[in-house]
Amino acid sequence: MSEKLYAISVVVNGMERKAQVPARLTLVDWLREELRLTGTHVGCEHGICGACSIMLDGEPVRSCLMYAVLADGHRVTTVEGLAQPDGSLSVLQDSFCQLHGLQCGYCTPGMLIAAQGLLDATPHPSDEQIREAIGGNLCRCTGYQQIVDAVKHAAARLAEGSLSPRGRGTG
Amino acid sequence: MKAASFEYVRAASVGEACELLRQDGDAIKLIAGGQSLVPMMAMRLARPSRLVDINEIAGLKFVAPEADVVRIGACTRQCVLERDDALAARVPLLRQALAWVGHVQTRNRGTIGGSLAHADPAAELPLAAQVLSARMMLRSTAGVRAVPANEFFTGPLATALEPHECLEEIHWQVWPGHRTGSAFTEVSRRHGDFAIVAAAAQVTVDDDGRCTRASFGLGGGGQTPLAFPGLAAHLLGTRLDAAIVQSVAKDAAIELDPGNDLHASAGYRKRLAAVLAARVLHAAYEKAFTPSPALPRKAGEGNVLGSTQ
Numbered sequence: 001m002s003e004k005l006y007a008i009s010v011v012v013n014g015m016e017r018k019a020q021v022p023a024r025l026t027l028v029d030w031l032r033e034e035l036r037l038t039g040t041h042v043g044c045e046h047g048i049c050g051a052c053s054i055m056l057d058g059e060p061v062r063s064c065l066m067y068a069v070l071a072d073g074h075r076v077t078t079v080e081g082l083a084q085p086d087g088s089l090s091v092l093q094d095s096f097c098q099l100h101g102l103q104c105g106y107c108t109p110g111m112l113i114a115a116q117g118l119l120d121a122t123p124h125p126s127d128e129q130i131r132e133a134i135g136g137n138l139c140r141c142t143g144y145q146q147i148v149d150a151v152k153h154a155a156a157r158l159a160e161g162s163l164s165p166r167g168r169g170t171g
Numbered sequence: 172m173k174a175a176s177f178e179y180v181r182a183a184s185v186g187e188a189c190e191l192l193r194q195d196g197d198a199i200k201l202i203a204g205g206q207s208l209v210p211m212m213a214m215r216l217a218r219p220s221r222l223v224d225i226n227e228i229a230g231l232k233f234v235a236p237e238a239d240v241v242r243i244g245a246c247t248r249q250c251v252l253e254r255d256d257a258l259a260a261r262v263p264l265l266r267q268a269l270a271w272v273g274h275v276q277t278r279n280r281g282t283i284g285g286s287l288a289h290a291d292p293a294a295e296l297p298l299a300a301q302v303l304s305a306r307m308m309l310r311s312t313a314g315v316r317a318v319p320a321n322e323f324f325t326g327p328l329a330t331a332l333e334p335h336e337c338l339e340e341i342h343w344q345v346w347p348g349h350r351t352g353s354a355f356t357e358v359s360r361r362h363g364d365f366a367i368v369a370a371a372a373q374v375t376v377d378d379d380g381r382c383t384r385a386s387f388g389l390g391g392g393g394q395t396p397l398a399f400p401g402l403a404a405h406l407l408g409t410r411l412d413a414a415i416v417q418s419v420a421k422d423a424a425i426e427l428d429p430g431n432d433l434h435a436s437a438g439y440r441k442r443l444a445a446v447l448a449a450r451v452l453h454a455a456y457e458k459a460f461t462p463s464p465a466l467p468r469k470a471g472e473g474n475v476l477g478s479t480q
Binding site: 003004006022023024025026029045046047050053056059060061062064066067069070072073114117118132133136137 | 181213
């Protein structure tokens with residue numbers, strides 16, 4: 001079967017990626033299967049669980065609810081793009097480790113994207129704001145409390161060190 | 172890939188989208204945020220042969236405040252509206268409703284027009300549109316026609332939009348007077364899910380606290396969200412005391428025709444509807460007329476809160 005292909009150009013984690021894709025290929029499938037960026041997870045595939053959250057032009061969205069063609073000309077950041085340039089963990093990621101903000105890890109990429117989106121816009125979030133920000137992400141292990149604690153901890157560390165939210169270039 | 176295959180066209184202007192719809196409206200679905208359409212296509216409940224992408228049309232993304240109306244472009248993202256303080260000051264019910272719409276990730280992508288055109292009977296924005304009698308401006312190659320909310324929503328996931336038409340903008344009336352309050356609430360299994368029942372109200376009062384204008388509505392209780400202008404008329408001239416509010420709320424719930432499902436029985440939904448309708452009416456009234464000494468008053472106004480004259 002020869003399905004019509006569409007040319008797309010998307011900046012993924014700072015790098016321009018060009019591809020020919022069928023219109024019905026979801027963004028998450030393109031990221032995982034074509035670009036091999038398997039950090040983003042596929043959960044429910046209909047917009048309920050939040051595991052596939054990525055940033056589109058700097059704001060968290062669900063990549064299972066977008067076709068890759070819709071991202072043409074836009075910027076995408078996946079969980080791989082949250083780490084520091086040398087590959088070490090960001091302050092937020094490290095805080096998840098320190099405070100046991102994950103167990104099985106399936107929801108973690110989505111949680112990190114949601115939390116990073118919050119910290120980018122709101123550097124000093126309240127507990128309520130944190131819960132609202134991760135409200136669209138399901139976790140079946142932690143009971144959420146450690147995730148809230150980890151985000152709070154990251155916010156405090158970032159404020160203390162006056163680091164940029166992703167800690168890039170400042171350590 | 173879960174959706175059936177389709178052709179994709181990115182429209183550069185509303186005119187282009189309308190021209191495509193004119194040629195082949197029955198086979199086309201417009202895609203904006205896609206937060207409802209993409210799951211429907213994944214489950215193959217929707218199977219358009221062609222998707223016309225209207226996300227890149229700058230002319231569909233705006234908030235334009237005018238004298239007594241705020242015009243909003245259909246492809247304006249819900250998150251943009253949520254953050255707009257000037258909009259919240261003029262049409263407060265919209266921000267109150269948006270707080271219940273999905274989650275951060277879906278509001279970042281979802282659009283106001285997409286939610287209205289999708290017309291889920293339990294969705295928040297259609298309910299707000301009913302309560303505020305928003306006007307939908309529908310464009311086709313033949314021109315633009317205005318359809319009021321109560322004629323726009325025709326059934327579950329059904330609207331007055333013809334296959335060749337595109338929802339272009341939505342006009343939200345601004346109620347005059349500084350003593351106007353509104354409220355929105357709902358009960359759902361999880362915050363961000365569709366409502367089991369949702370309720371919204373807006374009330375204006377005079378300086379004596381008597382209601383001069385009122386509107387309220389319920390979602391999740393039937394084929395479309397509903398407003399109850401006939402019942403709201405009973406509130407005029409009153410101070411929305413408990414007896415009158417409970418009476419109209421109960422009568423509104425009686426008019427509903429909710430379904431039974433896994434999450435709630437029809438009886439529970441009706442009971443909930445009466446409770447939530449009363450709750451939003453009281454809350455809207457309280458916002459319109461807060462008996463607070465801190466309230467700024469005009470010189471010589473001097474009325475005593477709660478006095479009859």
